[in-house]
Amino acid sequence: MRAVIARAGSPVVEVVDTPDREPGPGQLRIRVAAATVNPVDAMVLDGAPVRFALVSAREVFGLGWDVAGEVVEVGPGVGGFAVGDAVLGLRDRLDVRAGALAEFVVLDADAVGALPAGLDPTAAATIPLNGLTAWQGLDLLGLSAGDTLLVTGAAGAVGGFAVELAAARGVRVLAVAGAADEDFVRAVGAAWFVPRGPELADRVREIVPGGVDAVLDAAMLGPDALDAVRGGGAFVAVNAGAAPPALRGIRVHPLWVRADGARSAELAALAAEGALTLRVAEVVALADAARAFTRLAQGGLRGRLVLVP
Template sequence: MRGRADVRSPAVRAAVVKTFGGPEALELVEVPVPGVGAGQVRIRVEAAAVNPVDLATRAGLMVTAGLMAPREVTGIGWDVAGRVDAVGEGVGGFAVGDPVIGLRDRLDVSLATYAEFVVLDAGAVAPAPTGCSAVEAATLPLNGLTAQQSLDLLGLAPGATLLVTGAAGAVGGFAVELAAQRGLRVVATAAAEDEEFVRAAGARWFVPRSADVAEGVRAVVPSGVDGALDAALLGVRALGAVRNRGAFVSVRDGVAPLPLRGITVKQAWVAADGAALAELSSLAGRGLLSLRVADVLPLEHAARAHERAAAGGLRGRLVLTP
């Protein structure tokens, strides 16, 4: 360890799950300050966003799906924004006190980002976006990287047409902005009241989600779009909007359609990537990515945050602050 920010109590608070279940399964516990190893960075957490995958993990769905093994204690939370508290041997580019963001992409851990401190591999960490609060910055890593890596999977050239379903959501909103910056012509689906937002994000065409997706898209792109990024998990309902031998990416396992008509269908599995996250952070710092916060709650209200997230209807992410 190259440095330590200050002297502290040997125990810190974290929200974890010991028995899977509803929001009440989240327990606020005291744990030792996590040690930092070679190639790692310890972050004093200032904000952690609440994502659907957190709710699924808490409920035990990740174990049921075979994505993680059962364990006695499960840490919750993927996104983090805060300041570097310590760096391990061999880590360059980060110093104690630096504002950073990061992504915890391993499910099988006992301590995640719903905590006062978290340790991440240095390759999962990036400088925080300039001019943004930690609360705003915490909404970027998981959803921004998912959108970016999904677009990379599609591999569309500038000028190609792209359908983004759920374009007003966290992943969909970033996808529209990033796609427009890549020179793609975007057809966006969302609720009617979100049309102004998705058009401002860069969508050329808008199809209300109440419409038949394939018919609505083909009304503006008759031959079908070159690719689709299915953030709303419409599956086969969105496939009809894609041209023969086009491309389709789903952001959740189990809802991707069969590759009919020669369409290439892929599943996006997000992976932490500090270099890519630094690019996204730079875009956000320049106002080119919208960081949307629905509300801020203290860490001890994590269960309440899960209840609100499950109820839906939010625009932006709920964020926990220790």
């Protein structure tokens, strides 16, 4: 099968022929309909997993985390899935030779959820990594209806989901994004809009005296966003390596996303109902993966790049 890989020391992705895998106990083999290119893939390409000792050094890394497709083989001991089922899922292991940017992928069954009928798999492929990151971040914060939440990077994939999911829980959201994104963040549920720029904490505290109850820091602003939180509040660092110190009794949570098939299915159901906004920036053929990574590096995307075999 064809898969997108990164080689140690090379800044360019490759599409190569690689041996297909059979599903082991508790696993599913999925024919990929669509898979998303995420910033974490660019970090793998840059050698971050080895540099930060997340995995040992190796020659080849598979790329791609989230996927939508069809079950083509069910491993021993798996219940609840059958060949032909439409599914979405997340590959959350770093040390693999073929990831979701491939023609087929093998995932643990508990990392896979049902894809609702009528939901476009190209759009659904944008859900697992970013949607689970947002949902799990909100769970860590433990907010209740009426609480205040600052979301940085609110127009990005994780931030956009976080704003929409938090607003649905009755949380009052202050969204930080570029001026051109105000209409979007308000449309997905932000109560207030705060333009990116200096003195963020002071501007937030003008809206919420004393500071917000919590921050979900999708833009990795770190201390600048932490200063907007009230004493004893909560802070989630979407990039776990960018977590600020826990000053003023603030609970700081470095977030390491984990696969969760049942929750991915819930997110997909929300999208099918129109309660979760999915954004695809561009659809690119798997064979043209290098162009997608070049476009990712240019920045400014609203929505995700999606590869299709």
